[in-house]
Each structure stands twice: as structure tokens, then as C-alpha cells.
Amino acid sequence: MLLAQSAPAALCRFFAARASPSSQGAREQARYAVAAAVERLDQDRAEPREVVLTPQLVVRGSIAEPR
Template sequence: MWPRSDALAREGVDVPGQVSVAGYDDSPLSRLVHVNLTTVSQNAEEQARQAVARVVERLDSGRDEPATVALEPALVVRGTTGPPRAD
């Protein structure tokens, strides 16, 4: 599925002139030059590292209590968002 910004542009909507569009997962698709989607990175690599570390901790150390890890999301500004319009 193409990002909404691409569908809007194909319909003649000026992105980001008329509307800003943002995604939520910073997928490789969002980084393509013609997509250039502003997105929130949830750092999938670090999520995977932390998940594996918790599994290893549980298997090697016998941890049986739940573990919580909070990762900071980051806004990755690209070409699909602009400043607010003063109407």
C-alpha cells in the first residue's frame, strides 16, 4: 500500500502545502526519495535487541518477573509536513 501522501499528491493535493502527513514506524518505504514521509521512529532495531536481551536474561539468569523497557520514540521530519498555515 502506498503512503497516504503519495495518494494525495496523485489526486492533486499539495503535500505539505495543503495538508501534512506523518507515519508511525519509519519504515524503509518512508525513506524513499519520492515518498519522503515524515514519521515517528520507534527504533525497531533497539526493540529487537531489548527483546532478545530479556529472553537471554530469562533463560540464563532465571528471571521470572516481567521486565519493562521503555524506548524513546523520535520524530523524523521529512518532506510531508510543513509549518501550520495562518488562515
């Protein structure tokens, strides 16, 4: 039995996307998470804390050359 493919699915075989994602800094997130957990346990901190990390752009094929 042959299954019919949709047009977008069939075209995907010919297209290799080189998206440029942003890195969320998993190691840095982990360091902050462990430090916060230790602080809560050792120092009885109960109030929430917010940490904002700066994402980094991972340049790949979807970024145009500078003009």
C-alpha cells in the first residue's frame, strides 16, 4: 500500500533548513538552578528569585551576510 504525501512533506525532502537558533545557555541555567536550590536549603530562603540570562544567537545558514 502506497501512502500519499502532502505537497509540503514531499518538498521537505529537497530543502535543508539551516535555521539560526538562539542558545539558551543550558549550563549557565543549571548553575543558577543548583545555586538557588542550595541557597533555599542551606539558608532557608523562601522568597522567589528571578534570574534573566541573555540568549546568544547561533549563526548558521539563515543569517544574511552583512551589507
